[in-house]
Amino acid sequence: MDAASLTPLLTPEGWSLLNALPPYDESEAMVLLEGLRAKGVDPALAAAAMTQSRLRADGRAKFGDLAEGMLFTQAGLEQATRLVVAARHARRFHDAGASHVADLTCGIGADAMTFAGAGLRVLATDIDEATAAIATVNLRHFPTAVVRHADGLGLDLAAEGVDAVFADPARRTRRGARIVDPKAYAPPLDDVWGLRDVVPAVGIKVGPGIAHAGLPQDAETQWVSVDGDVVEAGIWFGPLAPDGPGHSALVLATVHGDDGPTTVAETVRGDLDLAPEVGGLGAHLYEPDGAVIRAGLVAHAAERLGGRLVDRTIAYVTTDEVVPPAANGLAAGLATGYRVLDTLPFGLKRLKAYLRERDVGRLTIKKRGTAVVPEQLRRQLDLRGSAEATIILTRVAGAQTVLVVEPHAHAHRKDGRR
Numbered sequence: 001m002d003a004a005s006l007t008p009l010l011t012p013e014g015w016s017l018l019n020a021l022p023p024y025d026e027s028e029a030m031v032l033l034e035g036l037r038a039k040g041v042d043p044a045l046a047a048a049a050m051t052q053s054r055l056r057a058d059g060r061a062k063f064g065d066l067a068e069g070m071l072f073t074q075a076g077l078e079q080a081t082r083l084v085v086a087a088r089h090a091r092r093f094h095d096a097g098a099s100h101v102a103d104l105t106c107g108i109g110a111d112a113m114t115f116a117g118a119g120l121r122v123l124a125t126d127i128d129e130a131t132a133a134i135a136t137v138n139l140r141h142f143p144t145a146v147v148r149h150a151d152g153l154g155l156d157l158a159a160e161g162v163d164a165v166f167a168d169p170a171r172r173t174r175r176g177a178r179i180v181d182p183k184a185y186a187p188p189l190d191d192v193w194g195l196r197d198v199v200p201a202v203g204i205k206v207g208p209g210i211a212h213a214g215l216p217q218d219a220e221t222q223w224v225s226v227d228g229d230v231v232e233a234g235i236w237f238g239p240l241a242p243d244g245p246g247h248s249a250l251v252l253a254t255v256h257g258d259d260g261p262t263t264v265a266e267t268v269r270g271d272l273d274l275a276p277e278v279g280g281l282g283a284h285l286y287e288p289d290g291a292v293i294r295a296g297l298v299a300h301a302a303e304r305l306g307g308r309l310v311d312r313t314i315a316y317v318t319t320d321e322v323v324p325p326a327a328n329g330l331a332a333g334l335a336t337g338y339r340v341l342d343t344l345p346f347g348l349k350r351l352k353a354y355l356r357e358r359d360v361g362r363l364t365i366k367k368r369g370t371a372v373v374p375e376q377l378r379r380q381l382d383l384r385g386s387a388e389a390t391i392i393l394t395r396v397a398g399a400q401t402v403l404v405v406e407p408h409a410h411a412h413r414k415d416g417r418r
Helices: 003-010 013-022 026-038 043-069 074-077 083-095 110-117 129-138 189-199 291-294 298-305 347-355 374-381 410-417
Strands: 101-105 122-127 143-150 164-168 202-206 219-226 229-237 246-257 260-269 284-288 317-319 336-347 358-368 387-396 399-407
Touching: 003 013, 003 043, 003 129, 013 043, 026 043, 043 074, 043 083, 074 219, 083 110, 083 164, 083 219, 083 229, 083 246, 101 110, 110 122, 110 129, 110 143, 122 129, 129 143, 164 189, 189 202, 189 229, 219 291, 219 358, 229 291, 229 410, 246 291, 260 298, 284 291, 284 298, 291 298, 298 317, 336 347, 336 387, 347 358, 358 374, 399 410
Parallel strands: 101 122, 101 164, 122 143, 164 202, 219 246, 358 387
Antiparallel strands: 202 229, 219 229, 246 260, 284 317, 284 336, 336 399, 387 399
C-alpha cells in the first residue's frame, strides 16, 4: 500500500465506511466489494477499505480488540510486535528510567503505542511515507507520541532530547525474501547498535534466528516465545539490561482460568558454559521451549527440571519422575512433557511392524537430531489403523532411536493422574 491508496481511507467518508464494514469473511469478500461498487462507492476506496478489513481481522491475533481501530500494511503487520511482547519492551524502558524514547523504525506503531501507554514521550519515525501515515493514525490517541516521515538514523538525538532508543530493522526484501545477514537489515544492525555511544539505553528487535556469533558482548540478548512460537530476539544495552550482558529466554504463555485468559511468564538466563548432566533415558521426556533452545540455555532448563540430557548434542531432557505442571516454570510453557511408553532402535521395517501391531493409523512424528523427513516417513509407513500414537525420532547416547511417547496432558485426561 502506498500513500496515494491510503488517502481515501483518511477522509471522513472513508473512515466511516471502513468502520461500518461487517466482520471480514473471505468467502463473502468479493460479494461485499461488488455491492459497495454497485452503491456508487469509489472503486479505489472500496478496495482500500476491504484490504484494511482483512488486515484488521488478521491483526486480532497480535492486537486483540485494538486491531479494530488500527490501520495496517501487510508487511507492517507481519513484522509488528505482538502487543503482549511490546508491553514487555515498554516495561524495560520504563523501569530503566527513560522518559523520551526514539522509535527509529516504528512501522505501524505497535511498540510506540505501548511506550506511550507506559507514560513515555515517543518520537516515532519511519522512512516509508505510507507506513508513517499509518503509524500516525494508530498513535492518534496518545498525545505524548509524535510521528515523522524520516530516516531515524538521521536524527540528532541530543537535540531531540531523546534518552533511549528502540529499533526494529526491516528483515525482508521488497519481494518478501528473508534477510539473513544483519548487515543487510534496513537499517544495518551495526549502525543501530552503534548509537549506544550516543544514548546508552538502546534496544533492538531482531529475528529469532540470529546467529550467536557476532552478537555484542556488552548486551543482553533475549529470545522470546509466545504460546510455543519463538517470535523474536531482543538486544538490550545499558540500563535496558539491568541483569547485565548475556543470553536469556522469556517464555510467555496464555493460561485460561475462571476469570478469563491471562499471560504467565518465565525467564531463563545463565552462563552458556554450564555443563549439562547427560544420562540414561528415564520415564519422562521434556522438550524445552524454542526460546530456551535458541538462547543456548538447555542445560539451565534441565537443571530447573531436575533432569539430564539424553544426548549431549540434543535438546531433550529426561527425568525419572514427572515434574508437576505448576513447578519449575512448566505452567509458563518452559517445557513440554511426555511419558515414555517404549523405545526401539530406528529402522523402517521394525517401526512399521511395531505400529501396525498396535493398529496405529494416526501418527504424530517429532524429531530432533535426525535427517528423517516426517512426511516422507509417514508415507513409507502407510498406516491404516484406528489408534493414534506419538513418536520422537532422536539420538539417545549417540544412537538413532525411536521413542514412543504420550503427551502428559493426554495422559492426565485419560487416567486422571498428574
